[in-house]
Structures are given as structure tokens and as C-alpha cells.
Amino acid sequence: MADIQSPVPGTFYHRPSPEDAAFKSAGDSVAVGDTIGLVEVMKSFIEVQAEEAGTFAGYEIENEAPVSAGDVLAKLK
Amino acid sequence: MSIQRLFIANRGEIAVRIVRAAKTLGIHTIQAHSEADADMLAVRMADEAVCIGPAQAAKSYLDIDAVVGAARDVGADAVHPGYGFLAESPAFARAVTEAGMVFVGPSADTIQSMGDKVSARQAAEAAGVPVVPGSDGRVDDMDLAAKLADQIGYPVMIKASAGGGGRGIRIAETPEELAKLAPQARQEAQAAFGDGGIYIEKVIRQPRHIEVQILGDGTHAVHCFERECSLQRRRQKVWEEAPAFDLPEATRQAMCQSAVDLAEAVGYRGAGTVEYLYDRQADAYYFIEMNTRIQVEHPVTEMITGLDLVALMIRIAGGEPLPISQDDIKLNGHAIEVRLNAEDPLNKFMPFPGKVAALDLPESDGIRVDHFLYEGYQIPPFYDSLIGKLIVHAGTREQAIDKMQAALDDIRIDGLKTTIPLHKALARSDDLRAGRIHTQWLEPWLDAGNLTDQTGGAS
Incomplete structure (x- = not known):
């Protein structure tokens, strides 16, 4: 189990754009450096990347929800 | 009412x-x-x-x-x-x-027509305001394109009419280049947008951004002189001045008058800004667009005119006729505003929505800080990074830069990363002092490492 935390406060997005699918779904394999979501902070979009490899367990925060720095956004198993 | x-x-x-x-x-x-x-x-x-x-x-x-x-x-x-x-x-x-x-603000119809690039350009032309010379719409006939380019004067820019965001733009320096590049641009536009339409426009090298503040009551309009906003990063203004520097007086008068003409032609009500590109070498200016609202940089105009633009726009909206005439508006000294953003200029301008710790704002004679901060305030991450503006006013541009430099040394906003180090470096720049700046100056200057070098090599 590994937590992926938000590096900055802002609004969390599961998808690169509203028309696209989520970056990851439960069961997907995750490599180091894979983008799992975006956090919009002051109109800038910051990519949230996995720091370890594993299997995607799921998002812990809803799409388009506000987040604080350090919040757990997703989990790996 | x-x-x-x-x-x-x-x-x-x-x-x-x-x-x-x-x-x-x-x-x-x-x-x-x-x-x-x-x-x-x-x-x-x-x-x-x-x-x-x-x-x-x-x-x-x-x-x-x-x-x-x-x-x-x-x-x-x-x-x-x-x-x-x-x-x-x-x-x-x-x-x-x-x-x-x-x-x-102005009527919904005025906002609509000024918000549309084509109708705004038409309104400007109809009011006799110079616009960037171009084909005024798409050209499909390449002989006609060549003829137009001769009239406009080289170099010319070739753009896809269906495109946007600068895609597929080519610059032709000579008729031979135009003959070669125009068909390429058409092909690329056809492939990218399913429409091979192109238009051509004059290239203005090292353009400056100068804008005129106007006030109108629906019938009459006045100007409150101009602002220089040539220091931009990613099309965002960074440092603004009033008046523009090194602008011939006849040009200033003509530019300001053309903004009044446009405002009166469209029956403008409220505060607005007419934006121009200025070609210093040719001493020529061209309409870009009109902003139908109060602008971030309005304080520099207030400093040199003594007017309260926000109060005036509220009074006009309440039904008062323009309470001032053009003769009442005098240009006094020079003002500079810098935008204080919660961003780390030493780390790719990464947003930094922190909590305000100690705050010391040097507000005094000729120094103004427009902001929304207080000690202990947590800046929310959901909105623009602009947290305030530092504005100075002095007798001359040289004195205003000195005053800005001193104010930047005095101002203290703890708990955040801000763009103050960027402004300190700009205030020290010889190019800025000498006026050797234009809208494409700041980004290469940053890319060349001027910010990190001048702040002691911090990375």
C-alpha cells in the first residue's frame, strides 16, 4: 500500500480534460513517474506523479474536489 | 437614479x-x-x-x-x-x-461588439482608428495576396483564418518568400483545420503595448492619458507605467484622441481601455482591442491624474453625466505599478498560496499598495495568483524607478513566495531604465537567466 499525496493545495482532477478518461483505473499498473491526476492551483495545472510503482487501488478524493497539500489523492497496492 | x-x-x-x-x-x-x-x-x-x-x-x-x-x-x-x-x-x-x-459598465451590446475581434476592428476602422494593416479577412487568390502584401509592406505574417493560438503562422520577408510560404500555409491549414483559408497581416517588430484609459457617459467621452504595459510574461502584464515613455507628444495626443473617438462612436458608458500596439521605429500605433471594464493597472492612471476611476464609473452608472471635462484632466509626473503574485519566480513561477505571516507595506506619500492581505490570512488556491499591486508616483520616470526600487526593498510579505524578486531585478535592469523594452523583451530576458544571476545565483 502506498499513498499518493497532493503536492499543492487546489482542485483535484482525475482526467487530463473533461472529455478524456481518468488517468488511472483500479487494477492499472503504475510506474514511477506516471501521472495519476492534476491539481489546479491558481489557474496552473500541476501533474501529480507516482513516486513508486504498484497497482492502482483507486482515487481517495472525488474528481473536481478541493484538496489541501498533503491530502491523500489515491492509493496503490 | x-x-x-x-x-x-x-x-x-x-x-x-x-x-x-x-x-x-x-x-x-x-x-x-x-x-x-x-x-x-x-x-x-x-x-x-x-x-x-x-x-x-x-x-x-x-x-x-x-x-x-x-x-x-x-x-x-x-x-x-x-x-x-x-x-x-x-x-x-x-x-x-x-x-x-x-x-x-457599458451596455451588454457594447460589451458584445467590443468582445468580438472582427466587429471591434470594424468599429475601430469606422471611427478612424488605425488597425494593423492586413487582408481584412481571408484571401484565397495568391495573386491578390501578393498585391496586398506589396501594399502592406514586408515583412508580412501569414496566418490560418480557421486557426488560433499562433499555429501555422509564417513570416515572409520578401515577395519570393510569400510565393513559397503562402501555399504551404494553405496546405497546413487545410490539414489541421479542414479549411485552407489564410489571411495576411503586417509584422510589427518589437511592438510596445500602449493603452488609453477612457471614461464615457454614453454620449461624451474623455481620455485619462495612456499606460505602457510592454513588460509581459505569457501575455500577462507584469509591470505597468503611466504615461508611456519616450512617446512623441503629437503621437500621444493622436492616440488618446482616437480612443475618445472610438468611445464616442460606440456610445461608450463607464470606464474602458483602448489597447494599441506601438511601433516606435515607425512612430505608428494600431488598435488591438477595447476592454470594457476597469483594469488591474488602473492605479497608475489615478496616480498621474488624481482621479478616482472606480468612483467615477460608479457615479456614471448611477446616471450622472461625465463630471469632468478633458481640460480638467492633467498629466502629472510618472507612475509605475508592479503586480505582486503569489508565485515563486525562482521556481518557474510556481503558484504559492500560503498563509500571510508578518506584513509590512510601505504606504506613504506617493506609494500605494492595493491588496487584500492581512496577517494570518490563508490565500485560497482556487483563484488568480495576484495578491496585490505596489504603485509609486514621482516627478519623472527615473525618479519613479528609484522610488519603486526603494519600496521593493521596504515591502515585506512573509509566509509566501512572491514576484518581488522579479521586480527588484527588473528595477535594476539597464534595458528597462533606458526604455529598450517591448512586449517580446521579458521572456528571453528571463530565459537568459537574468533573474537568477541578479538575485545571487539562487536556483
Whole structure:
């Protein structure tokens, strides 16, 4: 189990754009450096990347929800 | 009908600015805020405050129904949109008016026609305002394109008419290059957009951005001189001055008069800005667009004219005819504004929405800080990174730069990363002092490492 935390406060997005699918779904394999979501902070979009490899367990925060720095956004198993 | 109860449909420093102006006019202020903005400074200063929705701007400050509904519910008789958000939405202006309230700004129709590039250019041409010479629409005939390019003068820019965002732009220096590049541009436009239409436009090298502040009451208009906003990063203004430097007096007068002509031609009501590109070498200016709202950089104009533009726009919206004539507006000295953003200029301008610790703002004679900060305030991450503006006024441009430099050394905003180091480096720049700047100057200057070098090599 590994937590992926938000590096900055802002609004969390599961998808690169509203028309696209989520970056990851439960069961997907995750490599180091894979983008799992975006956090919009002051109109800038910051990519949230996995720091370890594993299997995607799921998002812990809803799409388009506000987040604080350090919040757990997703989990790996 | 004079305004009694003003609803402020914005946030941040401009909301504070509007509350202050309304108070000087004895108007009751009602501040809108999102759930994330309940403790912002304008909420604390206003007579009343009302929550209009969740943190996300799309569900609060940008939600026309939520804003208009809240304004009506609190019995507002007027709505000030500030800048950004819904300030230039004709649908919002219309909804406010249809709900029986005054929109502090021009009519929805004026916002609409000035917001459309083609109709704004047509309005400017009709008022005799120079526009960037070009094909005025698509050209399909390459012989005609060559003829037009000869008239416009080389170099010319070839753009896809269906495109946007600078894609497929080519520059032809000679007729031979045009003959070679135009068909390529057509092919690429056809492939990218399914439309091979192109248009051509004059290339203005090292353009400066100069804009004229106007005030109109629907019939008459006056100008409040111009601002120079050539220092830009990613099309965002960074450092603004009034007046423009090194502008021949005859050019200043013609440019300002052309802005008044355009404002009167469209029956402009309220405060507005006519933006131009200025080609210093040719001493020629060209209309770009008109902004139908108060602008971020309005304080530099207030410093050199002594006017309160926000109060004036509220009075005009309340039905007063223009209370000042052109002869009353005098240009006095030189003013500079720098934008203080919660960003780390030494780390790719990464946003930094922190908590304000110790705060020391050097407000005194000729130094003004427009902001929405207080000690202990947590800056929300959901909105623009602009946290304030430092504005100085002095007798000459040289003195104003010196004064800015001193003010930047004195100002203290702890707990955040801000763009203050960028402004300190700019104030030290010889190019800036000598006026060797244009809209394409700042980004290469940053890329060349001038910021890190001058701040002691921090990385």
C-alpha cells in the first residue's frame, strides 16, 4: 500500500480534460513517474506523479474536489 | 437614479478597491463571496456579505444565475463586476439589467461588439482608428495576396483564418518568400483545420503595448492619458507605467484622441481601455482591442491624474453625466505599478498560496499598495495568483524607478513566495531604465537567466 499525496493545495482532477478518461483505473499498473491526476492551483495545472510503482487501488478524493497539500489523492497496492 | 446598494461580484484586491470607492460615495456595500472566500478582506470591510456558492469559480463567481439571484435577494440596486470573471460577459450584463439592477459598465451590446475581434476592428476602422494593416479577412487568390502584401509592406505574417493560438503562422520577408510560404500555409491549414483559408497581416517588430484609459457617459467621452504595459510574461502584464515613455507628444495626443473617438462612436458608458500596439521605429500605433471594464493597472492612471476611476464609473452608472471635462484632466509626473503574485519566480513561477505571516507595506506619500492581505490570512488556491499591486508616483520616470526600487526593498510579505524578486531585478535592469523594452523583451530576458544571476545565483 502506498499513498499518493497532493503536492499543492487546489482542485483535484482525475482526467487530463473533461472529455478524456481518468488517468488511472483500479487494477492499472503504475510506474514511477506516471501521472495519476492534476491539481489546479491558481489557474496552473500541476501533474501529480507516482513516486513508486504498484497497482492502482483507486482515487481517495472525488474528481473536481478541493484538496489541501498533503491530502491523500489515491492509493496503490 | 443614484446607486444606494452596490453588490460587488468579484473578489481579491479589486473587491477591496470597489468597497473603498463605494464608501467614499456613501453607498451601502454588499460583498459576494464563495465558500472559500468567507474570510477575505473585502468581506470584512463591506457592510454586508453573501455567499454565492462553492470554491470553484464556475459554481460561484462565474455562475450568472447564482450572482444575479444573490444580488436581487439582498436588495441590491447595482452590480459591480470588477475585472475578470463575468466583467466582460454580455449575458451577465443583460441578466443584471433584466433583473432590474444597474450594471456598472457599458451596455451588454457594447460589451458584445467590443468582445468580438472582427466587429471591434470594424468599429475601430469606422471611427478612424488605425488597425494593423492586413487582408481584412481571408484571401484565397495568391495573386491578390501578393498585391496586398506589396501594399502592406514586408515583412508580412501569414496566418490560418480557421486557426488560433499562433499555429501555422509564417513570416515572409520578401515577395519570393510569400510565393513559397503562402501555399504551404494553405496546405497546413487545410490539414489541421479542414479549411485552407489564410489571411495576411503586417509584422510589427518589437511592438510596445500602449493603452488609453477612457471614461464615457454614453454620449461624451474623455481620455485619462495612456499606460505602457510592454513588460509581459505569457501575455500577462507584469509591470505597468503611466504615461508611456519616450512617446512623441503629437503621437500621444493622436492616440488618446482616437480612443475618445472610438468611445464616442460606440456610445461608450463607464470606464474602458483602448489597447494599441506601438511601433516606435515607425512612430505608428494600431488598435488591438477595447476592454470594457476597469483594469488591474488602473492605479497608475489615478496616480498621474488624481482621479478616482472606480468612483467615477460608479457615479456614471448611477446616471450622472461625465463630471469632468478633458481640460480638467492633467498629466502629472510618472507612475509605475508592479503586480505582486503569489508565485515563486525562482521556481518557474510556481503558484504559492500560503498563509500571510508578518506584513509590512510601505504606504506613504506617493506609494500605494492595493491588496487584500492581512496577517494570518490563508490565500485560497482556487483563484488568480495576484495578491496585490505596489504603485509609486514621482516627478519623472527615473525618479519613479528609484522610488519603486526603494519600496521593493521596504515591502515585506512573509509566509509566501512572491514576484518581488522579479521586480527588484527588473528595477535594476539597464534595458528597462533606458526604455529598450517591448512586449517580446521579458521572456528571453528571463530565459537568459537574468533573474537568477541578479538575485545571487539562487536556483
